Amino acid sequence: MRREESSRYPRPSRHPPDPGQQERALDDRAPSAAAQAVHALLTETFDGPLPFLAAVERRPELLTEEAEAVLDRLVAGAAARELGDPEYRGVRLSLERVRRSLRDCRAHGVAAVRAQLASGVGADPESEAMQAMLKWAGLRDPAELSTDPAMIAWREAAVLEALGRTEEAVAHLQRAVRALRERRAYGMEGEVEFQLWALVRGDRATGDVDAALRHAESAEAAFRKAGSAGGLRRALTVLAIDADMPTAEVDGRSEFYLDRLAEVDADYGAWFRSYVRGARLLWSASAEAAEALRWCMDSVHLLSDDAGTQAHWRNECARKLAVVDPSTPVADASPTSANDQFVAALRALDAQAGDDVVAARLHQAVRIAEEDRRHVRSAATQRSRSSALGAIYLAAAESAQRAGRPVEALDTLERNTSRSLLGLLTLNRLWADAGTPPSSMSAPYKQQAVRYLTQSAADAGTGASQEQLETSLHRLRRAMSDDDAYVLTTALPPYPRFAPASVAALAERLPRDGIVLVYAPIGQIYGLTRDGVDDVAAYDVQATERLCTVYHRLATSPESRDDCSALATVSGALVAACVDPVRNVVADRRRIVIVPSGALWSVPLAVLGPSPLSAGRAVSYVPSLSVLLAMLERPRPRRRVERFVGVGDPDGSLPHAAAELVHAASGFYDRTVQSGSRIDVSTLLADLPEADVVHFACHGITFDGYPDLSALHISGTGADRHLLWAPDLVRLQLRARLIVLAACHSGLSRALPGNEYAGLPGVLLASGARSVIGPLWQVDDQVTATLMHHFYSGLPRLGPAAALHRAQQVVRSRPETAHPYYWAAFQPFGLL
Structure with missing residues (x-):
C-alpha cells in the first residue's frame, strides 16, 4: 500500500463512531437501504484497503448520492460535537476518510481504485519520484503526504x-x-x-x-x-x-x-502571437485571420515534438478557421464538450445532414451543459454559464419549436433563464444558518464604495473618482462573492437545491383562472395554463428590442412635449406586436404572470394602450418559470394582525416621503416607521424579516457595470450613508406578502447575456417576498407620494394589483401628470 495514499482509506480510529449515535443521526424515520449500508460499513473494522474495497463491492448502495448525503450528516454532527469536545476530532476524521474513499470509488470505479493500489507506484519512500513529490509539496517526511x-x-x-x-x-x-x-x-x-x-x-x-x-x-x-x-x-x-x-x-x-512569453520562449511567443491575432481578427478581417491561423497550423512544430500537443493546437486553429472556411476539416466533436457538440450541430446544419441529426447534436449539447451545471449552486457561476452557453439552449429550443414540440422548447429555454436566481434561492436558505465569514472584507469595501460614490457624484462622474468607484465596486463584488462561496462550501447538510422547473410541474400549481405569458428570446409567445402550453404568436425580437429602447427613452423624458406623438406611435407598435396577439388567450383569465426577455424588461407592458392588460386583471412579472414555481411552493401563513415596516427620506432630500410613510402605515395596527436622521439600521434589519408589508421611500442606486450591486439608501448622508446592497437582501429571511420600493431605479430590471435577470425585485422575491412593487425608472418625489396615497387607500379593499391600477389611473387623469413618466413606472413583480 502506498504510504502517501493511506489517508484515502479508513483505518480503525482511536475514537470509533458510536453506532447508536450514528443510527439516530441518520434519520428519525426507518433508515433507507443506503443509510443501512453506511451504518453497516462503519461498524466493520478493516486491516487494509483491499478488504474495505471488497465490502464496498458487496454494498452497491454505498456508491450513491444518498449514501454520501448520510455521511455528510454524520460528518456535520461530529464536527458540531468536536466544538465542545476535542475528542470527537478522531470521529470526524474517520468519517471524512470513509466519505473520501467512497467518492473515489464513485468517481473511478472500485476496480480502477484496486488496480491503482496494486500498481504500487511511488510506494518506495526513497524513490526519485517520491523525493520529487515531497520537494514539490514542500514536505520532508513521506508520512506527511497522508496527513x-x-x-x-x-x-x-x-x-x-x-x-x-x-x-x-x-x-x-x-x-x-x-x-x-x-x-x-x-x-x-x-x-x-x-x-x-x-x-x-x-x-x-x-x-x-x-x-x-x-x-x-x-x-x-x-x-x-x-x-x-x-x-x-x-x-x-x-x-x-x-x-x-x-x-x-x-x-x-x-x-x-x-x-513576456517571448522572453521565456521565443518560439512560443511567435506562435501564440499569430494565434491570438487570428482569433482577434476572425469577425472583422477574415482573410487576415485565415492567413494567421494557417501559419499556426503549418508551424505547430514550434510548440512541441509531442504528437498529441501538435494535434491539439492544430485542431484549435481548425475550429476557428472553420468559421470563415467551412470546408476546414475539424477533429470529431468531444463527447464531453457542450460547445463541441454545438459546433458539430452547426456544421451538420450547413451540410444539410437532416433535422434529426442536428436535433440529436443539440440535445446532446444541452444534456452535457446541464450535467455540468447540476452541482453548481453559486449565482455568479450560473450567470457566467448562462452567458457562455446561451446560444446552445436557443438553438435547441428553436429546433424543438420547428419540430412542433413547444413544451420541449419551453423546457429547454427555462434551463437557461435566470439560473442565477436559483443560486440566490439556495444562498438565501444557507445564509439562514450562517454567520459572517471570519475573513470577510465586505464591510470595509462597502464603506470604500460609498465614499467614492459620494466623490464621483460631486465630480459629476468624471476624473479619478469615477475610476476609484469602479475599482471599489469590483472589490466589493469579489468580497461579497467570497462571502457567498464561504457559506456554500461550509454549510451543514442537508443542502437545498433548486432545479429549473418543467412546464408540467408548474402547470399543476397554477390557479384555474391564471395564465403565464412567456415572451421567449426565440421570438415566440407561449401561454401556459393548467391545461398545458399554447403557441400564442410569433414576434420579431429585434424589432421589439428597438421599440422598447425608443419607448423607454421617450417615457423617461416628460419635459419633451414634442415627443408625445412619437411616444404614442411607439406604444401602439408595442401593443400591436406584444399585447394584441395575446388578448384572446387572456380573455377569461383574471391572473396574468408575464415572463419577459431582453428589452421587454424595461417597458411597462401591462399598462400599454387604451385597453391595457392590467384593466380588471392582476398582472405581474417574474424572472422565470422556476422562480414562479418556487414561490408557489412556499408556505404562506398569514397573521391576523399584519405588521408594517416603513423607512424613508434618510438624508432630507425627499420632502414628501415622511407624509407618504405616515399614510401608508395608517392602515396597519402593528406598525414601525423610521425616517430622517432617526433611522436605526440595526433595528430596521431586525424588523424586516418579521414584516408583512414593507415600504421603502428612499433613493435607489444602480450601477451600469454592476447590476448585481444595486442598493437602497436607508440611512445617513454623504460619505456616511448606509446602503442596503442587493447581496445583503439575499441574506435576509423575508416573509413579506408585499414590498413597495418607492425609490427611483429600484425596480429597474435588466436582462443580462444568456437571458439572465438582474434587479432588486428578483432579489427580494428570491429572499422570500411574495410580491414587490417598484419603478422602472427615476420617479418624481411629489407625484410618487400622490400615487402611493391612492395605492394604500385602495389596498385593503382592492388588493395590490387593482389598487395600483386605480392609483395609476388617478395620476394619469390629471393633465400635468398625464405623461407615462409620472404614472407608468411602478410595476408589480411576483404573485399578487
Missing part, C-alpha cells in the same frame, strides 16, 4: 472534479493554495493555481473568465518564484489567450503577456 492539509485538500479536489462537483473542488483547491503559500511551496502552489484556472474557466471558457485569469496570474507569480520555466510558459500562454477574449475585463493586457 498534510494541503495534500488532503488537493486529493479531495481531484475526486470531486471527477464527480463533476466543480465548485466544491475549487473550494478545496483554494484551501490547498493557502497552505502551500504559507510554507512557500511555490512549485505546487503554481500547479494548483493552474488547476483552479482550468476549473473556474470551464470547457471552452463557459465559466468565469475574469476569475480564471486571476488564478492564472497567481500561477504565473508562483512559477516565477519557483524558477519553473515550463510552468511559467504555460501560465503566460493562457494569460495571453484569455486576456484577449471579449468576455474578459482585462483590456490590452494580451500583448503584455505575449511579450
Whole structure:
C-alpha cells in the first residue's frame, strides 16, 4: 500500500463512531437501504484497503448520492460535537476518510481504485519520484503526504472534479493554495493555481473568465518564484489567450503577456502571437485571420515534438478557421464538450445532414451543459454559464419549436433563464444558518464604495473618482462573492437545491383562472395554463428590442412635449406586436404572470394602450418559470394582525416621503416607521424579516457595470450613508406578502447575456417576498407620494394589483401628470 495514499482509506480510529449515535443521526424515520449500508460499513473494522474495497463491492448502495448525503450528516454532527469536545476530532476524521474513499470509488470505479493500489507506484519512500513529490509539496517526511492539509485538500479536489462537483473542488483547491503559500511551496502552489484556472474557466471558457485569469496570474507569480520555466510558459500562454477574449475585463493586457512569453520562449511567443491575432481578427478581417491561423497550423512544430500537443493546437486553429472556411476539416466533436457538440450541430446544419441529426447534436449539447451545471449552486457561476452557453439552449429550443414540440422548447429555454436566481434561492436558505465569514472584507469595501460614490457624484462622474468607484465596486463584488462561496462550501447538510422547473410541474400549481405569458428570446409567445402550453404568436425580437429602447427613452423624458406623438406611435407598435396577439388567450383569465426577455424588461407592458392588460386583471412579472414555481411552493401563513415596516427620506432630500410613510402605515395596527436622521439600521434589519408589508421611500442606486450591486439608501448622508446592497437582501429571511420600493431605479430590471435577470425585485422575491412593487425608472418625489396615497387607500379593499391600477389611473387623469413618466413606472413583480 502506498504510504502517501493511506489517508484515502479508513483505518480503525482511536475514537470509533458510536453506532447508536450514528443510527439516530441518520434519520428519525426507518433508515433507507443506503443509510443501512453506511451504518453497516462503519461498524466493520478493516486491516487494509483491499478488504474495505471488497465490502464496498458487496454494498452497491454505498456508491450513491444518498449514501454520501448520510455521511455528510454524520460528518456535520461530529464536527458540531468536536466544538465542545476535542475528542470527537478522531470521529470526524474517520468519517471524512470513509466519505473520501467512497467518492473515489464513485468517481473511478472500485476496480480502477484496486488496480491503482496494486500498481504500487511511488510506494518506495526513497524513490526519485517520491523525493520529487515531497520537494514539490514542500514536505520532508513521506508520512506527511497522508496527513498534510494541503495534500488532503488537493486529493479531495481531484475526486470531486471527477464527480463533476466543480465548485466544491475549487473550494478545496483554494484551501490547498493557502497552505502551500504559507510554507512557500511555490512549485505546487503554481500547479494548483493552474488547476483552479482550468476549473473556474470551464470547457471552452463557459465559466468565469475574469476569475480564471486571476488564478492564472497567481500561477504565473508562483512559477516565477519557483524558477519553473515550463510552468511559467504555460501560465503566460493562457494569460495571453484569455486576456484577449471579449468576455474578459482585462483590456490590452494580451500583448503584455505575449511579450513576456517571448522572453521565456521565443518560439512560443511567435506562435501564440499569430494565434491570438487570428482569433482577434476572425469577425472583422477574415482573410487576415485565415492567413494567421494557417501559419499556426503549418508551424505547430514550434510548440512541441509531442504528437498529441501538435494535434491539439492544430485542431484549435481548425475550429476557428472553420468559421470563415467551412470546408476546414475539424477533429470529431468531444463527447464531453457542450460547445463541441454545438459546433458539430452547426456544421451538420450547413451540410444539410437532416433535422434529426442536428436535433440529436443539440440535445446532446444541452444534456452535457446541464450535467455540468447540476452541482453548481453559486449565482455568479450560473450567470457566467448562462452567458457562455446561451446560444446552445436557443438553438435547441428553436429546433424543438420547428419540430412542433413547444413544451420541449419551453423546457429547454427555462434551463437557461435566470439560473442565477436559483443560486440566490439556495444562498438565501444557507445564509439562514450562517454567520459572517471570519475573513470577510465586505464591510470595509462597502464603506470604500460609498465614499467614492459620494466623490464621483460631486465630480459629476468624471476624473479619478469615477475610476476609484469602479475599482471599489469590483472589490466589493469579489468580497461579497467570497462571502457567498464561504457559506456554500461550509454549510451543514442537508443542502437545498433548486432545479429549473418543467412546464408540467408548474402547470399543476397554477390557479384555474391564471395564465403565464412567456415572451421567449426565440421570438415566440407561449401561454401556459393548467391545461398545458399554447403557441400564442410569433414576434420579431429585434424589432421589439428597438421599440422598447425608443419607448423607454421617450417615457423617461416628460419635459419633451414634442415627443408625445412619437411616444404614442411607439406604444401602439408595442401593443400591436406584444399585447394584441395575446388578448384572446387572456380573455377569461383574471391572473396574468408575464415572463419577459431582453428589452421587454424595461417597458411597462401591462399598462400599454387604451385597453391595457392590467384593466380588471392582476398582472405581474417574474424572472422565470422556476422562480414562479418556487414561490408557489412556499408556505404562506398569514397573521391576523399584519405588521408594517416603513423607512424613508434618510438624508432630507425627499420632502414628501415622511407624509407618504405616515399614510401608508395608517392602515396597519402593528406598525414601525423610521425616517430622517432617526433611522436605526440595526433595528430596521431586525424588523424586516418579521414584516408583512414593507415600504421603502428612499433613493435607489444602480450601477451600469454592476447590476448585481444595486442598493437602497436607508440611512445617513454623504460619505456616511448606509446602503442596503442587493447581496445583503439575499441574506435576509423575508416573509413579506408585499414590498413597495418607492425609490427611483429600484425596480429597474435588466436582462443580462444568456437571458439572465438582474434587479432588486428578483432579489427580494428570491429572499422570500411574495410580491414587490417598484419603478422602472427615476420617479418624481411629489407625484410618487400622490400615487402611493391612492395605492394604500385602495389596498385593503382592492388588493395590490387593482389598487395600483386605480392609483395609476388617478395620476394619469390629471393633465400635468398625464405623461407615462409620472404614472407608468411602478410595476408589480411576483404573485399578487
